[in-house]
Amino acid sequence: MEGKCFLSLFSCFLLFLLVLLQAPTGNGSNDRMNNGEIKLIVRIPMSDFPQFVDIVWEPSQQKYTASGYCMDVFNAAVTYLPFNVSLRVLPAVVDSSQVYKTHHASPKQILTESEVVVGDVTILANRSKFVDFTVPYIASGVKMVVPVKHGRDQTMWTFVKPFSWDLWLSIIIISTFIGLAILIMERNVNALPNQEGSPNQKKLCPATILWFPLSQAILPEREVVVKSCSRFVLMVWLLLAFVLMQSYTANLTSILTLDQLRPSFLNLNDIRRRGYYVGYQSESFVYDVLIDQFKFDPSKLRPYRNIAEYHDALELGSQNGGVAAIFDEVPYLKIYLQEYGSNYVMSGPEYRNAGFGFVFPLNSNLTAYFSTAILDVIESGIMNEIEEKYFGKNYIGGEVSSGEISSETLSLSFHSFSGLFFISGISTLLALLVSERFIWQRLILMAKALTEIMSPIPLFKKKTRTHPIHDSTHGTEA
Known part of the structure; x- marks a missing residue:
């Protein structure tokens, strides 16, 4: 009898452990689980491109609200999760020593177990050593935008x-x-x-x-x-x-x-050989790409924050205190071309990267759930509706019909x-x-x-x- 009682108690203990292992928890999920609902703090980094992410304080509701392309994709992915999630939106204070922007910085522990970063955060190999990324929900890469000349070269x-x-x-x-x-x-x-x-x-x-x-x-x-x-x-x-x-x-x-578009500079080597200044998005890893991959002199690089500053610098030109080209990730450049595409063209070699993704603490179990949910959003067609809402119909599929290809007539x-x-x-x-x-x-x-x-x-x-x-x-x- 004593042996049978011992076996029964041991079986109950194993069953209890099995139930605990099957619960949908990540790091510290027991602390944030309430009535089958996971409480998640959504950190929104400040961005100079509100089309991607924007956070404002609502005095009437006494809370922060977030909007933009990235937030809409996140909200769509939440609807495909196999469990309920309670969200609380807060701004993320990001400095140059943290993982969001600088490529070679030593990142600090910026995420707790119940936080996720939603914004225009690029998936990079060195960042993956400290945080977990979901699958990318938008393609990216680094290219340049240069001015073009209108008219006919006769x-x-x-x-x-x-x-x-x-x-x-x-x-x-x-x-x-x-x-x-x-x-x-x-x-x-x-x-x-x-x-x-x-x-x-x-x-x-x-x-x-x-x-x-x-x-x-x-x-x-x-x-x-x-x-x-x-x-x-x-x-x-x-x-x-x-x-x-x-x-x-x-x-x-x-x-x-026909009216023809002719780039002011034929290729990247022309800009580098002539010693022209080039611009990039401030506090971005693009700075390191320009030095390590494109071999630019650091003294020829000038930081800018938004597309309005991009436009002013390109209009001045490298000889008058501006720049000859702007280097940035493709999603930002396509936003710029939508605004000023008639006078500029995207050209040059491309430094490829994975794209934008959501950021979770390292070894978080929620990363896999959200990655699967992102794939569901893409396959359902909701992603096209979100892209059309913020970027227009031409942006669907990651292409812009105007601005990326020069219309110069080629000889047969x-x-x-x-x-x-x-x-x-x-x-x-x-x-x-x-x-x-x-x-x-x-x-x-x-x-x-x-x-x-x-x-x-x-x-x-x-x-x-x-x-x-x-x-x-x-x-x-x-």
């Missing part, structure tokens, strides 16, 4: 810009080849009389090898060639010339009429017409082989005759063997 050589140099060279080569092929095929054609008895055809001159195909493309003549193969080659050339002329006209029209290259050039060259070569087949036949006959002539001739004729009796008789007589 010179006396604008007429050659529709085609690249390799395409112009290809046109000259194919035109010369076709002119030479037609000259060979028409070389034996004399002035033939027409029905009235007067000469009707002109013999082609070798000096017009290049000019002849071009003249036919501009002012074609029906009776300029006689042979069927020559006419076939000329028809193929006219088809190629028609496509090239239509493409040239369309591209030249766009160059002369040989690759765009390589198929037509290949067809024209093969057709001309086949027509030449068919037209001049008697030459190849004559060459084949000459080759056979030359082979017979050059074959080795025996010096002595081979004697026919005679009968042995005759040999012995001749031998006796001798």
Whole structure:
């Protein structure tokens, strides 16, 4: 009996431990659990971009209220949690020694067991050593914004810009080849009389090898060639010339009429080589990226807090106390381009990072719950509605239609017409082989005759063997 009582007590103890382990708790969750509801303090860092996060004090309610893109995503994720959460919003006092902004700082213990940071906080590897991040809810990365010039860059050589140099060279080569092929095929054609008895055809001159195909493309003549193969080659050339002329006209029209955006600086090396000043968001890890990854001189970096300061610095320019470019994370730059996108463009290399995430204490069990909830929000389509609310329809999917791609017209290259050039060259070569087949036949006959002539001739004729009796008789007589 005593053994059975001991086993019963041991089983009850194991069952009690199992119930405790299955409870949805994180660090210190027993202290903040009240009637099956977790009490969570939401810390909101101060941001100069209220589109992402903004916190204000409500005197009538005697509490803080938060709004913005990040807070809406957090509230949407809370609805997908498998347990109830009670939220209390408080501001987060962040200085340069804490983990939110500075990349290489030694972070302090800024979160207690019942706190979460909701804001435009970037997920970085060194920060993950001290706090837990959820999965990112918005993509990010560091790029630059530079001014662009409006207008049309027209010179006396604008007429050659529709085609690249390799395409112009290809046109000259194919035109010369076709002119030479037609000259060979028409070389034996004399002035033939027409029905009235007067000469009707002109013999082609070798000096017009290049000019002849071009003249036919501009002012074609029906009776300029006689042979069927020559006419076939000329028809193929006219088809190629028609496509090239239509493409040239369309591209030249766009160059002369469309408003073009041309970046003031071609690439990052131009800015760095010329020693121009560049700007970045103050107290941001972008400062370290500019020095460590983009190799900028620290004396050429200037901090700014918001998009209004970005705009003023870019308008002044590097020579007048401003900057030549602004470096920041892509979400902030897209907010800037929505406001001033007609005069600026996003360009240059990108330093990639994970994006924005919510911050929990290290080894918190709530991180996994909120990460799963964020994925549910993304897959449900609610994320698109939140992005449209704060950033407009163009922002959905992380792209902005205006400002990231320059509208400068590019020259057409040989690759765009390589198929037509290949067809024209093969057709001309086949027509030449068919037209001049008697030459190849004559060459084949000459080759056979030359082979017979050059074959080795025996010096002595081979004697026919005679009968042995005759040999012995001749031998006796001798």
